[in-house]
Amino acid sequence: xxxxxxxxxxxxxxxxxxAGIFGASPKKLxxxxxxxxxxxxxxxxxxxxxxxxxxxxxxxxxxxxDWISAGNLSVPFGFVVDNVSIxxxxxxxxxxxxxHIYSMGYMEHDKGFNRFFSYLSAFxxxxxxxxxxxxxxxxxxxxxxxxxCSWLLIGFWFHKESATWAANEAFIMNxxxxxxxxxxxxxxxxxxxxxxxxxxxxxxxxxxxxxxTWIGIFLFIGAMGKSAQFPLHTWLADAMEGPTPVSALIHxxxxxxxxxxxxxxSNELFALIPDVGYFIASLGAxxxxxxxxxxxxxxxxxxxIAYSTLSQLGYMFxxxxxxxxxxxxxxxxxxxxxxxxxxxxxxxxMHAMDDELNIMKMGGMRKVMLGTSILMLIASVALAGIxxxxxxxxxxxxxEVAFNGHNYILWGTLWITAGLTAFYSFRIVMLVFFGxxxxxxxxxxxxxxxxxxxxxxxxxxILAIIAGFFEHQFFEFxxxxxxxxxxxxxxxxxxxxxxxxxxxxxLTGIIxxxxxxxxxxxxxxxxxxxxxxxxxxxxxWYIPKIYDEVFTKPxxxxxxxxxxxxxxxxxATVDGVANAIYSTGENTxxxxxxxxxxxxxxxxxxLTIFLFSAVAYSYSDVLLTLLQxxxx
Amino acid sequence: xxxxxxxxxxxxVLFMIGLYGVVVRxxxxxxxxxxxxxxxxxxxGLTAISNHYGDLTGQMFAFFIxxxxxxxxxxxxxxxxxxxxxxxxxxxxxxxxxxG
Numbered sequence: 042x043x044x045x046x047x048x049x050x051x052x053x054x055x056x057x058x059x060a061g062i063f064g065a066s067p068k069k070l071x072x073x074x075x076x077x078x079x080x081x082x083x084x085x086x087x088x089x090x091x092x093x094x095x096x097x098x099x100x101x102x103x104x105x106x107d108w109i110s111a112g113n114l115s116v117p118f119g120f121v122v123d124n125v126s127i128x129x130x131x132x133x134x135x136x137x138x139x140x141h142i143y144s145m146g147y148m149e150h151d152k153g154f155n156r157f158f159s160y161l162s163a164f165x166x167x168x169x170x171x172x173x174x175x176x177x178x179x180x181x182x183x184x185x186x187x188x189x190c191s192w193l194l195i196g197f198w199f200h201k202e203s204a205t206w207a208a209n210e211a212f213i214m215n216x217x218x219x220x221x222x223x224x225x226x227x228x229x230x231x232x233x234x235x236x237x238x239x240x241x242x243x244x245x246x247x248x249x250x251x252x253x254t255w256i257g258i259f260l261f262i263g264a265m266g267k268s269a270q271f272p273l274h275t276w277l278a279d280a281m282e283g284p285t286p287v288s289a290l291i292h293x294x295x296x297x298x299x300x301x302x303x304x305x306x307s308n309e310l311f312a313l314i315p316d317v318g319y320f321i322a323s324l325g326a327x328x329x330x331x332x333x334x335x336x337x338x339x340x341x342x343x344x345x346i347a348y349s350t351l352s353q354l355g356y357m358f359x360x361x362x363x364x365x366x367x368x369x370x371x372x373x374x375x376x377x378x379x380x381x382x383x384x385x386x387x388x389x390x391m392h393a394m395d396d397e398l399n400i401m402k403m404g405g406m407r408k409v410m411l412g413t414s415i416l417m418l419i420a421s422v423a424l425a426g427i428x429x430x431x432x433x434x435x436x437x438x439x440x441e442v443a444f445n446g447h448n449y450i451l452w453g454t455l456w457i458t459a460g461l462t463a464f465y466s467f468r469i470v471m472l473v474f475f476g477x478x479x480x481x482x483x484x485x486x487x488x489x490x491x492x493x494x495x496x497x498x499x500x501x502x503i504l505a506i507i508a509g510f511f512e513h514q515f516f517e518f519x520x521x522x523x524x525x526x527x528x529x530x531x532x533x534x535x536x537x538x539x540x541x542x543x544x545x546x547x548l549t550g551i552i553x554x555x556x557x558x559x560x561x562x563x564x565x566x567x568x569x570x571x572x573x574x575x576x577x578x579x580x581x582w583y584i585p586k587i588y589d590e591v592f593t594k595p596x597x598x599x600x601x602x603x604x605x606x607x608x609x610x611x612x613a614t615v616d617g618v619a620n621a622i623y624s625t626g627e628n629t630x631x632x633x634x635x636x637x638x639x640x641x642x643x644x645x646x647x648l649t650i651f652l653f654s655a656v657a658y659s660y661s662d663v664l665l666t667l668l669q670x671x672x673x
Numbered sequence: 674x675x676x677x678x679x680x681x682x683x684x685x686v687l688f689m690i691g692l693y694g695v696v697v698r699x700x701x702x703x704x705x706x707x708x709x710x711x712x713x714x715x716x717x718g719l720t721a722i723s724n725h726y727g728d729l730t731g732q733m734f735a736f737f738i739x740x741x742x743x744x745x746x747x748x749x750x751x752x753x754x755x756x757x758x759x760x761x762x763x764x765x766x767x768x769x770x771x772x773g
Binding site: 634635636637638641642645 | 696699765766
């Protein structure tokens with residue numbers, strides 16, 4: 042079992058290093074094949090580990106080596122495969138295997154082919170460390186690792202100004218949150234003297250509740266950054282500058298789910314502080330709605346999907362915040378499948394349209410891209426939450442959780458959001474694949490993606506359809522680690538009605554999307570575009586602008602002041618010292634002319650000075666009295 | 674009567690003449706002459722003081738200096754001749770191979 046664990050963990054690293062060797066050389070197909078193969082090995086090991094655990098096997102826990110041992114601090118390099126981390130491992134390795142294979146088609150003509158695979162595998166490795174670590178510090182290493190790799194991947198096309206900007210934005214936003222996370226980890230160590238999950242969670246109950254609250258708050262700040270919750274959400278949509286497979290990997294299976302994973306992993310901590318949990322749930326519901334409104338009007342296909350990710354992460358946080366950890370994890374899993382599928386489908390469309398992202402320039406593309414359109418349709422239905430697709434089961438459970446706690450405001454928000462979700466996901470499908478063929482006016486010649494790319498996406502499509510039916514087995518499997526969530530009798534009676542109501546609004550959203558797009562392309566008339574609400578949504582609630590005014594510009598001005606200070610004080614001092622030494626040398630180099638008669642003269646001068654000073658020294662008493670006499 | 678003071682004045686004047694020669698002369702031969710004058714100025718001083726105190730040590734030093742000066746001149750002149758053969762001049766300004 043240990044071997045399997047090591048294979049699952051380290052084969053992405055080996056792949057990354059291997060592809061990295063060829064990083065600077067022109068495209069070599071085998072780098073893609075080798076990395077894909079190694080990720081697949083990781084997937085196979087994860088599946089075997091899953092089978093082991095599913096058959097009631099013991100949790101695999103290894104300590105590879107001592108990592109930090111200084112004074113009282115002892116942190117081993119340990120990994121644990123339990124019922125929660127195996128779920129994450131399966132999702133990560135499955136989605137990344139598919140993304141790797143897909144990328145071989147997508148990045149076919151890219152100069153940085155080898156480099157891309159190296160980064161992609163490194164990303165998977167970091168994520169594996171994140172989910173498999175048995176302590177907070179190892180989690181933090183993986184946390185930083187995915188941050189770094191996302192920076193490399195978002196800025197993969199670094200010759201584009203916007204890509205480097207987005208990469209930096211993502212990295213800096215995450216740094217802000219990581220500080221919170223780090224403070225949380227410090228506080229845990231300070232108060233409990235250990236960072237191992239089992240030790241921490243066994244003793245967390247003994248702590249003062251205020252301290253636990255602060256720890257919870259700081260850890261959640263970290264989660265907010267990685268999972269792009271308000272107010273640190275702007276990076277996610279801008280991160281669409283990266284290649285599309287990266288978007289699929291970052292926004293579906295990995296990175297953004299890390300925050301949710303952290304909350305789920307620390308469930309024993311958050312269970313002690315229901316107030317913080319309630320805040321998490323409220324923020325989640327707010328973000329779900331907030332992101333959905335932005336997705337309603339955006340014209341960029343990838344951005345719409347990115348906002349929908351934000352919105353779905355909000356759903357997960359609602360479940361996690363209200364204590365239904367297994368439901369949050371369940372939605373994380375199903376969401377990973379259909380969201381990855383959605384992104385990869387968008388990648389196909391983008392490729393067909395020569396990197397055009399504006400959905401207004403597409404339309405009627407089902408005639409040329411039948412395979413992609415079917416896959417996208419499946420993913421959209423799953424996202425909208427229609428029976429029997431995966432999204433229906435998990436999203437409905439979250440709504441039940443919100444209803445169960447009598448949090449009717451949360452429930453209402455999520456309910457409306459479900460309608461909005463259905464609307465915007467079908468708006469994309471309608472605008473891209475149905476309607477009149479607007480792309481012809483813009484001179485595009487779309488073509489279907491390669492066959493193996495479509496085949497690679499098929500497993501995701503199948504999972505997006507059937508994953509929901511494994512709800513019961515999933516619950517049985519993870520509840521060994523995660524706490525049980527109790528539904529009240531009242532909710533049990535209401536379940537039927539709730540499902541009906543939710544499906545109703547989702548169907549309404551779909552129908553509105555279909556109808557508006559049949560009668561008028563785009564669904565939004567010119568008159569509506571002058572509307573304040575439309576403008577608010579289209580400008581992302583003016584939040585990027587506010588950040589620009591409140592943070593970026595003052596920071597830039599402050600930097601300029603410091604720059605001037607630096608030039609005039611620090612640089613001037615250093616330059617002054619250097620110049621003084623330089624001019625001393627310049628003035629005295631005459632001495633070293635090599636001319637003997639000059640040297641002799643200097644020798645005589647030196648001798649005279651020494652002689653006089655020797656005399657002056659030996660008669661210093663006499664001289665002093667003489668000088669005093671003169672002074673008087 | 675000629676006393677110690679007179680000898681001292683003589684040796685100082687001679688030494689200064691020698692030093693002046695070392696500083697201003699450019700011809701290597703003349704430099705040698707100037708150094709010899711300085712050495713002999715010191716010799717006069719040493720002998721005079723030795724005589725004044727009735728101590729022979731000073732005169733012994735003078736002999737040593739004469740012997741060393743003789744060998745030094747022999748070596749120095751030898752080098753000077755080789756230099757002259759090589760460069761055709763014994764001007765001090767031509768000895769600049771050590772210029773930094």
